[in-house]
Amino acid sequence: MTIHIAIDCMGGDYGPSVTVPAALHFLHAHLDAELILVGQTGLIQYQLEKHKTLRSKSFSVHAASEVVAMDDPIEIALRKKKDSSMRIALSLVKAGQAHACVSAGNTGALMAISRYMLKTLAGIERPAFAAVMPHLSGGTTMLDLGANIDCSPRELLRFAEMGHALVSAIEGKEKPAIGLLNIGEEMTKGNETVKQAGELLRASTLNFYGNVEGNDIYKGVTDIIVCDGFAGNVALKTSEGLAKMLGDMIWQEFSRTLPSKVMAALAWPVLRRLKHRVDHRRYNGAALLGLRGLVIKSHGSADACAFEWAIKRGYDAIKNGIQERLARAVEENNGNSAARVLPIS
Amino acid sequence: MTIHIAIDCMGGDYGPSVTVPAALHFLHAHLDAELILVGQTGLIQYQLEKHKTLRSKSFSVHAASEVVAMDDPIEIALRKKKDSSMRIALSLVKAGQAHACVSAGNTGALMAISRYMLKTLAGIERPAFAAVMPHLSGGTTMLDLGANIDCSPRELLRFAEMGHALVSAIEGKEKPAIGLLNIGEEMTKGNETVKQAGELLRASTLNFYGNVEGNDIYKGVTDIIVCDGFAGNVALKTSEGLAKMLGDMIWQEFSRTLPSKVMAALAWPVLRRLKHRVDHRRYNGAALLGLRGLVIKSHGSADACAFEWAIKRGYDAIKNGIQERLARAVEENNGNSAARVLPIS
Incomplete structure (x- = not known):
């Protein structure tokens, strides 16, 4: 095709x-x-x-x-x-x-x-930006990364369902683990929206891991992390800024003196591979799901x-075939979860 | 003493x-x-x-x-x-x-x-956690990093005043530049709280730069960045996670093969300095202001x-003498800004 x-x-x-x-x-x-x-x-x-x-x-x-x-x-x-x-x-x-x-x-x-x-x-009211944040042994699919500033608990559940459909389609995982971005692991942490989203996720048929924190993105603790677009965008942009600065720092250290330049020349094959791996341009492109x-x-x-x-x-x-798989999965989830989440608007 | x-x-x-x-x-x-x-x-x-x-x-x-x-x-x-x-x-x-x-x-x-x-x-209702996020030529003082999940526009203004007092005391800058963490630079971006905080900051006597994004933390665009504790904590923890992963990636690349291990040994003085600079443990410790x-x-x-x-x-x-300077500055600001911000509660 x-x-x-x-x-x-x-x-x-x-x-x-x-x-x-x-x-x-x-x-x-x-x-x-x-x-x-x-x-x-x-x-x-x-x-x-x-x-x-x-x-x-x-x-x-x-x-x-x-x-x-x-x-x-x-x-x-x-x-x-x-x-x-x-x-x-x-x-x-x-x-x-x-x-x-x-x-x-x-x-x-x-x-x-x-x-x-x-x-x-x-069943989807608000699309969400999803992208893969890399970690040492794969990647964490994160959404929303900036399409929706404020999100209701039910919207966060929707993001989790879409993330589930996406990751199970791409990675073939039957039950990808889902984390809810928060500022602590305990169930009592976070604002009301996040706490209610946690309850909805726990009551769902999704494989909900629980709350995760910013550092868990790069540990690969879960396959998917859901959050509102404000927090997601802050995490994404902060990561880009830090990766760029650390990249600059590597070159700064290796070009500081003549001996360090010689070392850089000797270590060039490794540095080049490293540069390639940390190049944030390679992670450009978020899908609007x-x-x-x-x-x-x-x-x-x-x-x-x-x-x-x-x-x-x-x-x-x-x-x-992401689009078809996602549409199918959302349709299926839609029937199931609409009934389940009715008590909380 | x-x-x-x-x-x-x-x-x-x-x-x-x-x-x-x-x-x-x-x-x-x-x-x-x-x-x-x-x-x-x-x-x-x-x-x-x-x-x-x-x-x-x-x-x-x-x-x-x-x-x-x-x-x-x-x-x-x-x-x-x-x-x-x-x-x-x-x-x-x-x-x-x-x-x-x-x-x-x-x-x-x-x-x-x-x-x-x-x-x-x-005049301070809610203390905030402040810490310095390093960049290539200094650091950005960021608050709140997790003490307050939801913040009112006026509380964000207070954080800016405290940040101002802290940075002018430590770095001797008369008018440190203050950024407001957002998901875009334009004034129309963000939720209502952030937009109103922007208005308060613009009307204040502080040196308000405008909205900044996550990547600006590590560019050193402003001396200070204010945000609510949820976004701040996400930025902080995400940074720690990414720095740790990139550090691990460097050692992974340099220990992949025998030749790369030899290169690491040759480049050791540079790698050691780099390791020291990116060690996130060196940035541990936030002041509760x-x-x-x-x-x-x-x-x-x-x-x-x-x-x-x-x-x-x-x-x-x-x-x-941070505590004394901060107390003095907050007292002074308190008299000035309390009158100024009264219209918005």
């Missing part, structure tokens, strides 16, 4: 100067993929010309005259810019012309337009390497 | 087996300090005997028959255990026999007993090295 992905070329801090070369690079490594480059054709063509050594035949350009700016209010993006690259890329998913859409654009706008264009799965179509959000500040990883994230999700 | 610090020897996951050797080690490096070891004398004496090569004359043992368990409900710790090591250590601060108290005990209990025993400074006395909280899981850093944190704070 050919994998079709619509790329919102105008999104992100750098627009086509990042998204187009990333798309071309991606195509070179993925011969069964076809990309639809959506945006202002003049700017896209300029970048295609600039990177003509990378030219591939597996793409098409789809015109969209408007651009959702990174600071556009959601209302403007949703109601006024009906020919934005973001909206057109999403409409290709809705029309079945693309299996997924990848965008580095304005998060709030992407969330709102995705919901408006694609609609949510039955709970919609009737697959949407991948890249960081706004992504460079071409990072944006290519976000496209790859979409490609892998399509290959794994 | 001799620095007197009361040590809650029974607190933490490991009690006297960690706190006593940490205290003895600390005394060897700080000849102007005297420590009061508070707890069950038999257990303390056993550890003193075990570490007799480290014996110093600059300590005394103060008996306390009870122990606040790490999972004791706050009510039990506060109302029932009146002879706990935590409470007795705090009473020594209250009585002026110690300049500060250091504890690795139950956070909720420490917070409650500290408030009860020492009382808050005028806003009380009429200095309290330092160590991680419950601290080992002797980490606990010694928490004692050092208290020692430095006393040397810098």
Whole structure:
């Protein structure tokens, strides 16, 4: 099967100067993929010309005259810019012309337009951003990473159900363990929302481990961690900032003196592998779960390497049939858990 | 001046087996300090005997028959255990026999007993945990790190005022820059509390930078970052977890094969310095600000090295006259800002 992905070329801090070369690079490594480059054709063509050594035949350009700016209010993006690259890329998913859409654009706008264009799965009120946070022997799937600032206990339960469906689909685990992000392990910890979510999770058929703390993300204590979008975004961004600083610190130490530079040269094979492993660009791309179509959000500040990883994230999700599996699982859970959680609104 | 610090020897996951050797080690490096070891004398004496090569004359043992368990409900710790090591250590601060108290005990209990025993400074309703998060060219003072789960906009303003007083006292900066932790830089981001806190901060005489995100902690964008205790604790614990994992990853890469082990041996001087810089134990110890006395909280899981850093944190704070400066600054701010923030409750 050919994998079709619509790329919102105008999104992100750098627009086509990042998204187009990333798309071309991606195509070179993925011969069964076809990309639809959506945006202002003049700017896209300029970048295609600039990177003509990378030219591939597996793409098409789809015109969209408007651009959702990174600071556009959601209302403007949703109601006024009906020919934005973001909206057109999403409409290709809705029309079945693309299996997924990848965008580095304005998060709030992407969330709102995705919901408006694609609609949510039955029983899901608020989609959530999910991504894998790596640890030494695998990864922890974490959601929500910033789509929803305040979440009700029932929404946190929904995130757990979606995380369960995602991880069991990708990793083939029948009963992936789910943790609830909190500021202590004890059941009495946290605010009312988190405590009630804990009760709902304990009463569910999910494999609920209990409360986890920030450090547990990188210990791999559970397969999945659920949290509201504020806490999740803080954890994600803090991690990116720290990983970048520690990476810089390694190079600072190895370039401090002439002897340390010599050591760096000698240890280069190991340092290169290390650099690759800690490169946070490799973890770029969060899936917006709970919609009737697959949407991948890249960081706004992504460079071409990072944006290519976000496209790859979409490609892998399509290959794994995530959308279909998730829809099926949510539908099944929906019937079961709706009855179960009724007592708490 | 001799620095007197009361040590809650029974607190933490490991009690006297960690706190006593940490205290003895600390005394060897700080000849102007005297420590009061508070707890069950038999257990303390056993550890003193075990570490007799480290014996110093600059300590005394103060008996306390009870122990606040790490999972004791706050009510039990506060109302029932009146002879706990935590409470007795705090009473020594209250009585002026110690300049500060250091504890690795139950956070909720420490917070409650500290408030009860020492009382808050005028105008401060809720003390906050503050600590320095390191970056390449210094550190960012962050509060609250877990004392208060939900915070009102006015409490976030108070944290900013306390952070201001702390950083201007320690670093001699007249107008330290203050950031508000959020999930985007724009003023429209975040929940209602954060938005209102932003308004209060903008209207204040503080040097308010605006919203910052998790990655800004490690860029050193501002001198101070304020947030509620839930988000702060997530940022702190996530950082500890990631730093530990990346440290493990470095050793994993350098011990993977015989050639990489040889490289590690060659690069050892650099790796050792790096290991020292990224060792999160060096950042152990958060000050509980806003009380009429200095309290330092160590991680419950601290080992002797980490606990010694928490004692050092208290020692430095006393040397810098933090408590007096903070009390003075809060008093001054109190008069000014109470009038200013009245419209928003």
